[in-house]
Amino acid sequence: MARLREKQLNGVIPSEKSSTLQTDTRDLEDRRTDPARWRLLDDRGRQTWHYLQSEQELESWPQSSADRYFLGLPTGLPPLPKPEMPLDSARNAAAYFSELQLPPGNWACEYGGPLFLLPGLVITWYVTETPIPEHISIEIRRYLFARQHPVDGGWGLHIEGESSVFGTAMNYVVLRLLGASQEDNRLVKARGMLHKLGGAVNGPHWAKFWLTVLGCMESEAVNPVPPELWLLPDWVPIAPWRWWIHMRQVYLPMSYIVSKGFRHPLTPLTRQLRDEIYTQPYSSINFASHRNSISSADNYHPKSMFLNTVNQLLVNVWNPYLRTRYIRRRAEDWAWELIKREDENTDFANLGPVNGPMNLLACYIHDGPDSISVQRHRERMHDFLWVKDEGMLMNGTNGVQTWDTAFLIQAVLEAGLAEDPRWRPMLVKALEFLDDQQIREDCREQDVCYRQRRKGAWAFSTREQGYTVSDCTSEALKSVILLQRLPGFPKLVSEERIKDGIDTLLTMQNASGGFASYEPIRGSKYMEYLNAAEVFGRIMIEYDYPECTTAVVTALSLFSRVYDTSYRKAEIEQTISKAVSWILKDQRKDGSWYGSWGICFTYAGMFALESLASVGRKYSNDDRVILACKFFLDRQMADGGWGESYKSCTDGVYTQHEKSQVVQTCWVIIALLEAQYPEREPIERAVRMVMGRQQEDGSWEQEAIEGVFNKSCMISYPNYKFIFPIKALGMFAKRFGNPRLQ
Numbered sequence: 001m002a003r004l005r006e007k008q009l010n011g012v013i014p015s016e017k018s019s020t021l022q023t024d025t026r027d028l029e030d031r032r033t034d035p036a037r038w039r040l041l042d043d044r045g046r047q048t049w050h051y052l053q054s055e056q057e058l059e060s061w062p063q064s065s066a067d068r069y070f071l072g073l074p075t076g077l078p079p080l081p082k083p084e085m086p087l088d089s090a091r092n093a094a095a096y097f098s099e100l101q102l103p104p105g106n107w108a109c110e111y112g113g114p115l116f117l118l119p120g121l122v123i124t125w126y127v128t129e130t131p132i133p134e135h136i137s138i139e140i141r142r143y144l145f146a147r148q149h150p151v152d153g154g155w156g157l158h159i160e161g162e163s164s165v166f167g168t169a170m171n172y173v174v175l176r177l178l179g180a181s182q183e184d185n186r187l188v189k190a191r192g193m194l195h196k197l198g199g200a201v202n203g204p205h206w207a208k209f210w211l212t213v214l215g216c217m218e219s220e221a222v223n224p225v226p227p228e229l230w231l232l233p234d235w236v237p238i239a240p241w242r243w244w245i246h247m248r249q250v251y252l253p254m255s256y257i258v259s260k261g262f263r264h265p266l267t268p269l270t271r272q273l274r275d276e277i278y279t280q281p282y283s284s285i286n287f288a289s290h291r292n293s294i295s296s297a298d299n300y301h302p303k304s305m306f307l308n309t310v311n312q313l314l315v316n317v318w319n320p321y322l323r324t325r326y327i328r329r330r331a332e333d334w335a336w337e338l339i340k341r342e343d344e345n346t347d348f349a350n351l352g353p354v355n356g357p358m359n360l361l362a363c364y365i366h367d368g369p370d371s372i373s374v375q376r377h378r379e380r381m382h383d384f385l386w387v388k389d390e391g392m393l394m395n396g397t398n399g400v401q402t403w404d405t406a407f408l409i410q411a412v413l414e415a416g417l418a419e420d421p422r423w424r425p426m427l428v429k430a431l432e433f434l435d436d437q438q439i440r441e442d443c444r445e446q447d448v449c450y451r452q453r454r455k456g457a458w459a460f461s462t463r464e465q466g467y468t469v470s471d472c473t474s475e476a477l478k479s480v481i482l483l484q485r486l487p488g489f490p491k492l493v494s495e496e497r498i499k500d501g502i503d504t505l506l507t508m509q510n511a512s513g514g515f516a517s518y519e520p521i522r523g524s525k526y527m528e529y530l531n532a533a534e535v536f537g538r539i540m541i542e543y544d545y546p547e548c549t550t551a552v553v554t555a556l557s558l559f560s561r562v563y564d565t566s567y568r569k570a571e572i573e574q575t576i577s578k579a580v581s582w583i584l585k586d587q588r589k590d591g592s593w594y595g596s597w598g599i600c601f602t603y604a605g606m607f608a609l610e611s612l613a614s615v616g617r618k619y620s621n622d623d624r625v626i627l628a629c630k631f632f633l634d635r636q637m638a639d640g641g642w643g644e645s646y647k648s649c650t651d652g653v654y655t656q657h658e659k660s661q662v663v664q665t666c667w668v669i670i671a672l673l674e675a676q677y678p679e680r681e682p683i684e685r686a687v688r689m690v691m692g693r694q695q696e697d698g699s700w701e702q703e704a705i706e707g708v709f710n711k712s713c714m715i716s717y718p719n720y721k722f723i724f725p726i727k728a729l730g731m732f733a734k735r736f737g738n739p740r741l742q
Contacts, residue, residue, distance in 0.1 A: 031138050031141075031142075032138060032139070032142055032391075033051060033135045033138055033139055035071045035072075035073055035389075036058075036063065036073075037051050037052045037053075037058065038050070038051055038052075038063075038067065038071055038387050039051075039052060039061055039063060039064075039067055040064075040066065040067055040070065040102075040108065040387075042102040042103060042104055042106070042108065043104075044104055044436060044462075044463075045104055045106055045399070045401045045402075045433070045436075045437060045461070045462040045463070045464075046383060046398070046462060046464065047102075047108050047383065047386075047398070047399050047401070048382045048383060048385075049382070049385060049386065049387045049392075051133070051135040051136075065077060065099045065100065066099070066100045066101075066102060066108070069099075069100055070108070070109075070110070070386075070387065070388060071387060071388065071389060072388060072389025072390075073389075075099070075697070077096060077099055077697050077698075078697070079696035079697055080092045080095060080096075080696065080697060080698050082696075082742065083691060083694065083742060084740050084741070084742045085733070085738045085739065085740050085741065085742075086687055086691065086729040086730070086732050086733040086738055086739075086741065087415065087416070087729065087730065087733045087738045089690070089691045089694055089725070089729050090415045090417065090725070090726045090729040090730045090733070091417065092694065092697075092698030093694070093698050093699070093700075093722055093725055093726050093729075094412060094415075094417060094423060094426075094698075094726055095698050096697055096698035096699045096722070097408070097698075097699075097719075097722040097723075097726070098423070098426045101426055101429060101430070104429075104432075104433050104436070105405065105428075105429035105430045105431070105432045105433030105434075105436075106401040106402070106404070106405045106430070106433045107401070107404045107405055107408060107719055108399060108400075108401065109400060109404065109716075109717070109718045109719045110386045110388050110393060110395065110716055110718060111386070111395040111396045111397060111399060111400050111715065111716060111717070112159070112386065112388075112393040112394070112395060112396070112715070112716050113158045113159050113160075113396065113705055113707070113713070113714050113715035113716045114157065114158050114394075114396055114713050114714075114715060115147065115155050115156060115157060115158055115159060115161075115167045115170075115171060116157060116166055116167065116170060116206065116207075116535075117353045117354065117384070117393075117394040117395075117396070118140060118143075118144070118171070118174055118393065118394045119170035119171060119173060119174050119210060120210060120353070120354060120357045120358070121353065121356075121357045121381060121384070121394055122140070122174045122177055122178065123173070123174075123177070123210050123213060123214050123357075124213075124357035124358070124360055124361050125381075126177050126214065126264070127213060127214060127262075127264040127361065127364075128360065128361060128364045128369065128374065129369065130378055132178070136385070136392060137178045137179060138391075139387060139391040139392035140174070140178055140391060140392045140393075141175060141178050141179070141180060141391070142390065142391030142392070143388075143390050143391030143392050143393050144171050144174060144175055144391070145175075145186055145391075146390035146391055147159050147390070148171075148186060148190065149162075149163050149193075152189075152193045152196075153186065153189030153190045153192065153193045154167060154168035154190055154193035154194065154197075155167035155168050155170075155171045155172075155190075157298075157535055157712060157713050158705070158713050158714040158715070159705065159714070159716075160646055160704070160705050160714055161713075161714070162297060163193055163197070163297065164197070164295060164297040164298045164535075165194065165197045165198070165199075165200065165202045165203040165204070165207065165294075165295045165297065165298050166203055166204050166206070166207050166298050166535055168190055168193055168194045168197065169194055169199075169200040169203050169207055169211070169277055170203075170207055170210065171190075172187060172190050172191065172194060172276075172277065173211070173214070173216070173273060173277065175187060176269065176272075176273055176276070177269070182272065182276055191276060191277075194277060195279050197295045197297060198279065198293070198295055199277060199278040199279040199280075200216070200217065200277040200278055201217075201221065201278065201285065201287070201290040201293050202290075202293050202294055202295040202298070203294070203295070203298065204294055204298045204299075204533065204534040204535050205222070205223055205532050205533060205534055206533065206535075208221050208222045208223075209222055209225075209254060209257075209258070211277075212263060213257065213262060213263065213264060213361070214264055214270060214273075215263055215264045215265065215266050215267075215270045216270055216273045216274055216277065217287065218285075218287035218288075219258070219261070219263070219287075220287045220288035220291070221287035221288070221290045221291055222258065222291070223291050223292070223311045223532060224258075224311055224314040224315060224318075224319070225251060225254050225255040225258045225259075225532075226255060226259070226314060226318070226323075226331070227255035227256055227259045227328075227331035227332055227334070227335040228323070228327060228328075228331040229251075229255070230252070230255070230331060230334050230335050230338065231327075231330065231331050231334060237523065237524060237527075238523070238527065238530060240252070240450075241450035241522065242522040242523030242527070242541065243522075243523065243527070243540055243541060244518075244539060244540060244541050244542050245351065245467070245518045245519060245542075246351065246352060246354070246355075246539070247533075247539055247540055248450075249342060249350075249351045249352075249355040250354050250355050250358065252335055252338055252339060252342070252355070253335075253339055253355055253358035253359050253361070253362045254358055255331075255335055256332060256335040256336060256339060256362050256365075257358065257361055257362060257365065259328060259331065259332050259335075260332065260365050262361070262365050291311070291315075292308060292311075294534055298534060298535055299534055299535075300534065300535050300536065300537060300650070300711075300712045301528075301531050301533070301534055301535070301536060301537045301539075301712075302534070303531070303532065303534060304528075304529040304530075304531075306529045306530075307529060307530050307531070307532060310530070336362070336366055338449060339359055339362050339363075341443075341448070341449040342355070342359065342449070343359060343363075343373065343376075343377075344444070345443045345444075345449065345451065345466055346464065346465055346466050346467075347464050347466075348373075348376040348377055348379075348380045349380055349383060349398055349462070349464050349465045349466075350380070350465075351465070351467060352396065352397050353384040353394050353395065353396065353397070353398075356377070356380065356381065356384065357381065359377060360374065360377035360378065360381065363377055383398040383399075384397075384398055396709075396715050397460060397461050397465070398461050398462060398465055399461040399462065400460065400461060400717065400719070401433070401437070401461050401462055402433075402434065402437050402458050402459060402460060402461060402462070402472055402476055403460050403461075403472055403475070404717075404719045404723065405430050405433055405434060405479075406434065406458075406472070406475040406476045406478070406479040407475060407479075407723045407724075408430060408719075408722075408723050408726075409427060409430050409431070409434075409479035409482070409483055410475070410478060410479055410482070410727065411723045411724070411726040411727035411730070412426075412427060412726065412730075413479075413482050413483070414726075414727045414730050414731050414734075415726050415727060415729065415730020415731070415733070415734075416730055416733070416734060417726075417730065418483065418486055419486065419487075424488065424489075427483060427489070428489065428490065430479075430483075431479075431480065431483050431484070431489065431490070431492055432492065434458070434476050434479060434480055434493070435480075435492035435493050436463070437458060437459070437462060437463045437476075438456065438457070438458055438463065438476070438493065438497060438501070439454045439455065439456070439457050439458065439459065439463055439466060439468070440455065440456075440497075441454075441455055442454055442455050443466075452468050452507070452508070452518060452519040452520075453468065453503075453504050453507050454466065454467070454468040454504065455500050455503075455504065456473075456497060456498075456499070456500025456501040456502070456503060456504045457469070457472075457473045457501060457504045458472045458473045458476040458477075458501070459472060460472045467518055468504060468508075468518060468519075469517055469518055470505065470508050470515045470516065470517060470518075470548045470551065470552055471515075471517070471545075471547060471548045471550075471551035471552070473501055473504060473505060473555075474505065474548075474551035474552050474554065474555035475551055475555070476501075477498065477501045477502070477505075477555045477558075477559065478554060478555050478558055480492075480493045480498065481498065481558055481559060481562065481563050482558070485562065495564075498559070498563065499564075499567060502555075502556070502559055502567070502568070502572075503568075505552050505555065505556065506568065506571055506572070506575060507520075508520055508552070509552075509575055509578065509579065510542075510544055512544055512582050513544075513549075513578030513579050513580075513581050513582035513585075514544025514545070514546075514548075514549045514579065514582040514583075514586070515544065515545065515548040515549045515551075515552045515579065516542035516543055516544060516545060516548060517542060517545065517548055518542065519542055520542065521541060521542045521543065521544070522541065522542065523540070523541040524541070525541065525543075527540040527541050528540050528541075535712060535713075536710035536711065536712055536713065537710055537711035537712055538596070538710060538711055539710045543596070544582060544586065545596050545597065546583055546586055546593045546594075546595070546604045546607055546608045546611075547595060547596065547597050547598070547603065547604060547607045549579050549582060549583055549611065550583065550607035550608055550610055550611035551607070552575075552579060553576055553579045553580060553583070553611040553614060553615070554610060554611055554614045556572050556575060556576055557576060557614040557615065558614075559572070560572050560573070576615065579611070580611065580612065580615055580617075583608055583611055583612065584612075584624055586608075587608070587624060587627075587628070590627075590631055591624075591627035591628040591629075591630055591631035592604075592605060592628070592631045592654065593605055593607075593608045593628075594652065595607075595649075595708070596708070596709070596711070597707060597708065597709065598667075598706060598707050598708065598717070599644055599645075599646050599648060599649055599664070599704075599705070599706060599707065599708055599714070600644055600646070600648035600649045600654075600708065601631070601644065601648055601654050602632075602642060602644045602664045602667045602668055603664075603667055605628055605631065605632060605667070605668070605671050606667040606668070606670050606671040606674070608628065609625065609628055609629075609671045609672075609674045609675045610670070610671070610674045612624070612625055612674075612675075613674040613675060613676070618675055618676045619675045619676050619677050619678060620676060620678070625675050628671070628675065629671075629672060629675050629677050632668050632671060632672065633682055635654065635656065636668075636682055636685070636686070637656070637660045639660050639685075639689050640660075640665075640682075640685030640686045640687075640688055640689040641660025641661065641662070641664075641665035641686055641689040641690070642660060642661065642664050642665045642667075642668045642686070643656060643657030643658070643659050643660040643661040643664055643665075643704075644656065644657055644661070644664050645657045645658075645704075646704070646705060646708065646714045649708040649711055649712070649714070650711060650712050652711075657704060659703075659704075660689060661703050661704055662689075662690055662693055662700050662703060662721055662725060663703070663706050663717075663720045663721055663724055663725075664706075665686050665689060665690055665728075666690060666724035666725050666727070666728035667724060667728075668686065669683055669686050669687060669690075669728040669731070669732060670724065670727060670728050670731060673728075673731045673732065673735055680736055683732060683736075684732075684736070684739075684741065687728070687729065687732050687741060688741050688742070690725055690728065690729065691729070691741060691742055692742070694725075699721075699722070700721045700722070700725065701721075702718055702721065703721070706718075706720050
């Protein structure tokens, strides 16, 4: 079995036929794989899906309840007694969710939503001639067709977004590369939408980059991505080490690939694509004139006049006259060194699913198709893939393992369930997972590769991925401290290691008092004038976030209050004081906070009120808390719940969803309870709504998307519909005595 799984990770299974991308032109409309053959393997948090071939394999590796749940199959879990009181509802939810816990102790889920991730992977597979097993090809096609806009036939930036050139052009290309026919009615419709938007020449920078790599666009259409930026001294205000980590890790391999001039040779299929994705013959297009062409549907953050001027100088002066061979080689060599460092520091897992395929292509260019680095990257691409009832998608990272596990522990603790022996095995396994996933060492020569301290930290997903995140570290620390304080729970994470985590958090505060995500802010907000991505906002540098700041405040408060009252006492007190001052400063006049990682004002308000409560600021003694509660209560819907549209994130103004949402309602319940809002009635109405939507087996149905990044792209957190109801219902019961409500 282990040998089978290793071969499946490599993307080639001897007992099956692999599709070669170019040759499959059959009618694929109704094809799907057998869902009973899919299995999720979780190896210390590394999650990969496998498709079993033989009856012997099926017998030796039975499908779990979690597998069936993820695939949309009947789980076989029994109906539970109808809950009459909030704690009954919380227990039913915990009973269901405990069945989804994986052997290492974590929880898994799809982390989908963005529709620009699969194209980078599939194009990289194509140009590196990586075989794609047929079961993967089939399921990616199924997913993209399932997520095609039902009216106009296009695709957007994310699954709830409006059709755009980025989404439509790139996913059209993916379907064609995976064997879908241009005559398929769905692709005819998609092509019509793409042409209506002006064709692929109106795509954003990243789309033009990938189409050029594929050989379906001329390089003159791509604005410059000079690797020479990596040669700038660190003191230069625009030096890449000052950029947000995702931006610099994407533009690093992109600059290397562009500088190397990589372009896949034309094939019969890519020749056809040239005829399909434009509104005029390919040979008649002046690609240089389209460097700045972009559809209004894609142009969320228009390029600044300053950036356009810089690009003109690079194209017309730097590249033809000043860029010597010596400078180019030196820049490429240093960029390559930094790419290698990223692969080394993450064991080829890479930061995310955008730079991962790009690093694979860079290794293919530098080391060759049969190199170890290319082989390792090919294996690691499977870490990003996820199978569900709609097909196969690409996750926004290699998972949410640490994040969701930490939150689940806190939810069960808040609900008062942790001392019940029934939940002890689940919680011990979760604690074991957090123990295993703490990062124990810094990167080798971390200053050389511009990495933040990470010893004692937790990443968003896994220890292997290895990137410090302020709120992930904080939430994991809180979970460990709280659980290890309870009688009967093992003390797995030592005092020294807990203090390592505190030490790392204390390195991450910004001058403003707030906290960012991966690193302290390194550059000026004016760097956004160089934002070339076009489809995202606030992407060039780190920013202060109320969610991250709150997480650090509550972790430091908990540590100094219940764990060690003397360790770095003055520094912790000063850090908390400055952070709380920033949270108050960030509050808007209407009492709200803008959220950057969840939708949106609802999400941020929950965190902000939690942090204020941790330092004693409550409804009874603080006008700012009163104002925040009023903001929420003014927006309560008729059924007692709250529902916020993703448009709040893109537009910066609270926008009500057409229907209340269980997850967002729970966020508000938690916020009001943290604030100690005195009136029971509005909170009880919300609790009744949440309980009323619970299913017989203890679960809740999936509703609207929950998360966001960079203001414009939404992303799914489907485990939130278990975690936050458990917490909210438990907190309500603790406050109001667990009354009979149903």
